Amino acid sequence: AQSVAQPEDQVNVAEGNPLTVKCTYSVSGNPYLFWYVQYPNRGLQFLLKYITGDNLVKGSYGFEAEFNKSQTSFHLKKPSALVSDSALYFCAVGSSNTGKLIFGQGTTLQVKP
Amino acid sequence: DAGITQSPRHKVTETGTPVTLRCHQTENHRYMYWYRQDPGHGLRLIHYSYGVKDTDKGEVSDGYSVSRSKTEDFLLTLESATSSQTSVYFCAISESGLLAGDHNEQFFGPGTRLTVL
Numbered sequence: 286a287q288s289v290a291q292p293e294d295q296v297n298v299a300e301g302n303p304l305t306v307k308c309t310y311s312v313s314g315n316p317y318l319f320w321y322v323q324y325p326n327r328g329l330q331f332l333l334k335y336i337t338g339d340n341l342v343k344g345s346y347g348f349e350a351e352f353n354k355s356q357t358s359f360h361l362k363k364p365s366a367l368v369s370d371s372a373l374y375f376c377a378v379g380s381s382n383t384g385k386l387i388f389g390q391g392t393t394l395q396v397k398p
Numbered sequence: 399d400a401g402i403t404q405s406p407r408h409k410v411t412e413t414g415t416p417v418t419l420r421c422h423q424t425e426n427h428r429y430m431y432w433y434r435q436d437p438g439h440g441l442r443l444i445h446y447s448y449g450v451k452d453t454d455k456g457e458v459s460d461g462y463s464v465s466r467s468k469t470e471d472f473l474l475t476l477e478s479a480t481s482s483q484t485s486v487y488f489c490a491i492s493e494s495g496l497l498a499g500d501h502n503e504q505f506f507g508p509g510t511r512l513t514v515l
Binding site for chain 1: 433439488490496503504505
């Protein structure tokens with residue numbers, strides 16, 4: 286079975302502080318991991334992905350994510366949060382067995398000035 | 399939104415009526431997808447297409463059908479709308495399928511908000 290979990294409905298962080306949005310997954314076969322961001326009344330925007338290679342992946346807007354195979358996690362991080370980072374973040378996972386992508390329930394990031 | 403348009407952007411309809419949503423892309427990408435977004439469920443795949451006239455079911459395909467007669471258009475039809483199909487519907491495209499590795503990220507349209515009364 287293939288599943289993805291975002292354990293926090295909301296993450297609150299002060300501007301300038303580091304942020305982490307958590308994602309764990311379960312797949313059969315090799316995982317394909319993605320992060321997307323959604324601003325109000327907009328479609329999802331691609332941030333970054335992990336397919337193979339370095340466990341630390343860098344993406345758009347200063348975001349990065351670390352693939353941890355032993356913990357089956359792919360947490361999204363940013364060293365210094367901006368108020369404009371406030372949005373809904375989705376983790377998605379696909380497997381080499383199914384060829385299909387499934388999305389987590391989303392985590393709302395609130396960055397306060 | 400990466401050369402993807404969806405029409406209509408908003409629609410209110412009554413239970414039992416047919417509804418067709420259109421997704422149009424100008425990127426010439428081979429893969430197209432329809433998702434629905436509901437609170438507490440994230441995005442769920444309804445149907446997808448891997449080429450003209452080539453489609454397959456996603457995880458929530460019951461009550462929906464799709465057609466793709468040309469590369470740029472992917473239609474989603476609700477044959478007889480029900481209140482449970484009230485949702486926000488997103489179209490997405492990708493140059494390659496998931497297993498290709500390169501160019502497999504999906505790009506999303508602006509969404510269609512559908513209300514079934």
